[in-house]
Amino acid sequence: MIRSASLCKASPGFGLGLRTPHYPDFQCQRQPLDWLEIITDNFLVEGGRPLLMLEAMRRDYPLAMHGVAMSIGSADGLDLAYLQKVKGLAHRIEPLWVSDHLCWSGLGKTMLHDLNPLPYTEEAARRVIAHIKQAQDILQRRLVIENVSSYVDFAHSGATEWEFLHHVATQADCLLLVDVNNIYVSSVNHGFDPQHYLDALPRDRVQQIHLAGHSRHPTHIIDTHDHPVCEEVWALYAAACRRLGPVATMIERDDHIPPLPELLAEMDIARAIAKENIALAAVEKAASPEGKWQPTQLPNRSLASAPAETGLSAVVSTVVSAGASPPGLLQLQTDWLAYVLTDPPDANAPARLGLNGVSGLGLGLDSDSSQGAADSPAERLCIYHRAYRLRLCEVLSESFEKTSSYMGSVLFDQEASQFVVQQPPAGRNLGRYGSNLPAFLAQRYPDNPELAELAQLDWDLRTRFDWANHPALSAADLAPQANGHLAFIDMPQPLHPSVVLRDSRTNAIKLWRAIDDDVDVPEVAYLPKEDEANGPPGLIVWRWNLQPHFMRLDPAQYRFMQSLAEGWSINQSSERWADTDVLPTPEVLGAWLKDWLAQGILRLG
Numbered sequence: 001m002i003r004s005a006s007l008c009k010a011s012p013g014f015g016l017g018l019r020t021p022h023y024p025d026f027q028c029q030r031q032p033l034d035w036l037e038i039i040t041d042n043f044l045v046e047g048g049r050p051l052l053m054l055e056a057m058r059r060d061y062p063l064a065m066h067g068v069a070m071s072i073g074s075a076d077g078l079d080l081a082y083l084q085k086v087k088g089l090a091h092r093i094e095p096l097w098v099s100d101h102l103c104w105s106g107l108g109k110t111m112l113h114d115l116n117p118l119p120y121t122e123e124a125a126r127r128v129i130a131h132i133k134q135a136q137d138i139l140q141r142r143l144v145i146e147n148v149s150s151y152v153d154f155a156h157s158g159a160t161e162w163e164f165l166h167h168v169a170t171q172a173d174c175l176l177l178v179d180v181n182n183i184y185v186s187s188v189n190h191g192f193d194p195q196h197y198l199d200a201l202p203r204d205r206v207q208q209i210h211l212a213g214h215s216r217h218p219t220h221i222i223d224t225h226d227h228p229v230c231e232e233v234w235a236l237y238a239a240a241c242r243r244l245g246p247v248a249t250m251i252e253r254d255d256h257i258p259p260l261p262e263l264l265a266e267m268d269i270a271r272a273i274a275k276e277n278i279a280l281a282a283v284e285k286a287a288s289p290e291g292k293w294q295p296t297q298l299p300n301r302s303l304a305s306a307p308a309e310t311g312l313s314a315v316v317s318t319v320v321s322a323g324a325s326p327p328g329l330l331q332l333q334t335d336w337l338a339y340v341l342t343d344p345p346d347a348n349a350p351a352r353l354g355l356n357g358v359s360g361l362g363l364g365l366d367s368d369s370s371q372g373a374a375d376s377p378a379e380r381l382c383i384y385h386r387a388y389r390l391r392l393c394e395v396l397s398e399s400f401e402k403t404s405s406y407m408g409s410v411l412f413d414q415e416a417s418q419f420v421v422q423q424p425p426a427g428r429n430l431g432r433y434g435s436n437l438p439a440f441l442a443q444r445y446p447d448n449p450e451l452a453e454l455a456q457l458d459w460d461l462r463t464r465f466d467w468a469n470h471p472a473l474s475a476a477d478l479a480p481q482a483n484g485h486l487a488f489i490d491m492p493q494p495l496h497p498s499v500v501l502r503d504s505r506t507n508a509i510k511l512w513r514a515i516d517d518d519v520d521v522p523e524v525a526y527l528p529k530e531d532e533a534n535g536p537p538g539l540i541v542w543r544w545n546l547q548p549h550f551m552r553l554d555p556a557q558y559r560f561m562q563s564l565a566e567g568w569s570i571n572q573s574s575e576r577w578a579d580t581d582v583l584p585t586p587e588v589l590g591a592w593l594k595d596w597l598a599q600g601i602l603r604l605g
């Protein structure tokens with residue numbers, strides 16, 4: 001067990017969630033930020049530009065690692081391989097701290113890639129505490145756990161969220177990332193007083209604060225992180241500063257990301273609020289007869305106060321003795337998973353999951369929602385059902401950008417939705433979701449093979465981007481032996497590890513380039529089968545100098561290169577294809593090799 005005299009690191013000040021649109025701002029000049037938070041999962045990759053960028057950032061700023069896929073509340077245990085990857089990244093960048101969420105995201109091999117809520121029960125608490133301890137032992141550091149927003153409430157929860165959080169943090173000996181926006185969102189959705197939540201936080205364990213925006217709907221709020229911080233959240237942050245003192249604070253924006261100066265201006269507001277309220281708290285503390293901090297009373301709230309230090313057992317036993325038969329954690333998560341994956345949504349799921357009726361306060365909510373009211377447990381649960389599909393379709397549309405553009409976003413989204421239902425994610429890396437979409441499109445559109453080829457090209461380019469680094473062989477590396485022999489022609493499997501070869505029977509490359517150049521897309525063209533006497537033409541995709549590349553190969557070059565991919569050396573392949581149309585004249589073979597050396601297609605070592 002990890003112990004130290006001081007639970008939290010001293011606040012490094014004010015930071016920002018690092019997002020790709022802002023990379024150029026950070027490359028241009030030092031920004032007025034004390035630290036940055038990265039999304040851990042975006043950097044659990046083998047190599048390429050993302051890790052280089054990360055190392056450059058690390059030279060200029062302290063970094064905190066914030067993960068979204070640890071699934072600390074999963075009923076079936078932690079993914080140890082994932083944790084080892086997180087540990088490896090932490091070893092690489094020596095972060096300020098490592099955080100993830102108090103939630104569950106998947107079960108077994110299926111990942112929903114959402115921050116799903118937990119019931120606040122003894123069983124869930126035991127499971128989460130055990131997982132946090134296990135993760136801390138592996139990571140060799142205290143984990144920082146963040147509260148999530150939620151839209152549903154389990155009837156068999158025996159404690160409030162803040163009681164549960166306090167209990168877990170103290171029993172697991174972990175630290176907390178307090179998302180003030182999430183507290184506000186849940187307070188509106190469930191009808192509790194956010195001040196009670198703040199009052200219950202164990203002050204010595206709050207390592208970080210998130211500030212963010214959300215989307216307002218007539219009867220609920222969704223934690224979309226796509227708006228500026230609202231007045232209510234600023235007010236809650238002010239109260240948090242008075243309660244907690246200096247805590248590392250950052251703005252978390254995940255969508256509709258504005259220019260960096262806008263977020264820096266929001267950070268300035270946070271700085272000013274923190275300065276004013278920490279000073280105010282010091283004055284109040286000096287003036288208080290007991291010299292202690294006094295909870296701030298928010299106006300117009302008359303909800304019953306919940307004690308911060310309440311254990312879970314008493315309340316849970318009350319619920320159980322009332323005759324309810326709540327689902328165990330594994331059953332609940334199994335049912336939830338089935339609900340989210342099934343179309344249309346099962347109307348009986350809220351009862352099966354033991355959801356409470358909705359008791360949101362509806363505090364001044366707007367009435368401009370395009371999604372309609374969510375005023376029943378079924379409607380609230382459906383938020384998760386919709387979000388799952390939207391998120392995965394969005395990921396597919398990003399990974400298959402040219403395919404989506406070629407098909408049109410409406411048709412692509414229809415197909416993506418079908419794909420999501422048929423093939424749920426099986427891995428923690430959301431960026432690797434969609435590897436089977438080309439095969440799916442090939443099956444759905446047998447008369448339009450260009451769709452699958454285009455999708456495969458999108459996918460191969462996407463996956464080459466963060467492929468493992470490996471040096472390429474160049475002409476400068478060639479040192480003839482005494483007899484003039486070049487050793488590289490005897491090297492087995494001489495292709496660069498990032499090389500992938502594909503059959504190409506359509507003009508998908510031309511389609512892709514036209515879309516990329518934003519010019520008129522040519523008519524699709526197919527290679528007649530009868531023209532395949534020497535095999536189909538092919539295409540090669542690889543990464544060279546951090547940039548994914550591709551080019552078309554004629555049938556002979558394609559078959560020769562396939563031999564190399566199978567493990568043959570250049571010499572062996574030459575012997576294999578001697579006296580056939582595949583092996584070209586020595587001059588042409590020499591030109592191929594020169595070309596491959598010049599474009600980083602062969603590996604060094």
Ligand SMILES: [Fe+2]
Nearest residue numbers: 146179210252
């Ligand atoms: Fe957050």
